[in-house]
Amino acid sequence: MKRNQVIAIILVLIFLYDAVDYGVMLYHTLTEKLEPGTTRYFPWQNYIYPSTLLIELLGIAQFILSKYQKSALLRLIILYQLFSYFIYQILLVNKGLFIKVHFDFVSLFYDLAACFKIYVLILLQNRLKPKLIENTDGHTYFDQVGKWNRVLHRLIDTAMLALLIGLYLDSFDDLIRSFIRSENYFASLLGSLLNYQEGVYFPFYFLSTLYYLLSEGIFNTSVGKIIMGNMIVDDEAQKPSVGQRIGRTFSRLIPFDAISFFWPRGWHDRLTDTYVVKAAKKD
Incomplete structure (x- = not known):
């Protein structure tokens, strides 16, 4: 199997995991029982994530349908995701690198996914002339x-x-x-x-x-x-x-x-x- 095909398959699997994970979170949010008189709170930030998922899907589709020649949309969303991931690590997980990090399967998955996307983005950028x-x-x-x-x-x-x-x-x-x-x-x-x-x-x-x-x-x-x-x-x-x-x-x-x-x-x-x-x- 060629390298581009392997990259595309792994990107699809990462996307599917992200989409299912978001869907489960959204389901729990919308079905959570509220106390009488309270209003369901849905932060505006939660509207951003499905938009990035849609762009990621379109980027992967463009990459595959162009026979791995066109990658602008894919590179765009990967760069956004990596910088967002970096901020998240500094602000929310590592608490500024002064508190010990607790690892679990989910965090390990996203760490590995980020490493893979770093590799993919460097590879795609190096193809530019x-x-x-x-x-x-x-x-x-x-x-x-x-x-x-x-x-x-x-x-x-x-x-x-x-x-x-x-x-x-x-x-x-x-x-x-x-x-x-x-x-x-x-x-x-x-x-x-x-x-x-x-x-x-x-x-x-x-x-x-x-x-x-x-x-x-x-x-x-x-x-x-x-x-x-x-x-x-x-x-x-x-x-x-x-x-x-x-x-x-x-x-x-x-x-x-x-x-x-x-x-x-x-x-x-x-x-x-x-x-x-x-x-x-x-x-």
Whole structure:
């Protein structure tokens, strides 16, 4: 059996497990007996999960029906799921890495599923090739994206971060308070840093840095770039080194970097000698 077929089968099995697990949870929620005079509470966050399941199903179907050539939708939902999983581990399970984790079958399953999806996303991202254009003298060059394309990248990625912060806002606040009260000096210092200060919500910047470290540092992409059909390359149209990709993340911390791409190249591009270009159309 070919590797793509094995990947597709495992992805389907993971999807079926997630769908059944959500269906069981929903059934118990809707059939739970309420005390007289009380109203059934269904958090708005619970509407997000079935939407992600639908996108995951469509992504797997696109991947299989295209004979494993098209993966944009699948890569999009896997990246979202992995970052959401990472936040969940930090905020809800590990409680900031200062409390011992309790393992069970369900948590082990999701840990293994996350590891498999990391492998799949890296594999699919490595298949991407930049779109090359040949000029009149026979030389080829890559198709660097324009500034408004970069604006859309930023808006899409910011919207996804805002969604995830909204999903886990209460847990994030609880974690910060537990850090501040901790007797561990590092935890207390981290809590003070992430706390509200002068109207600036530090968790957004904290999660934004983690998001780009994960998405670009490991997978060389982001949600915005996947949606817009773009990718990151070095000056030789190859995959940038790990140092270049991580450097892009920390360069974003420079004030006003977010609007620097209104000039010919953004600062986090110029400082790391990278380019955002169009990916080949086949994907």
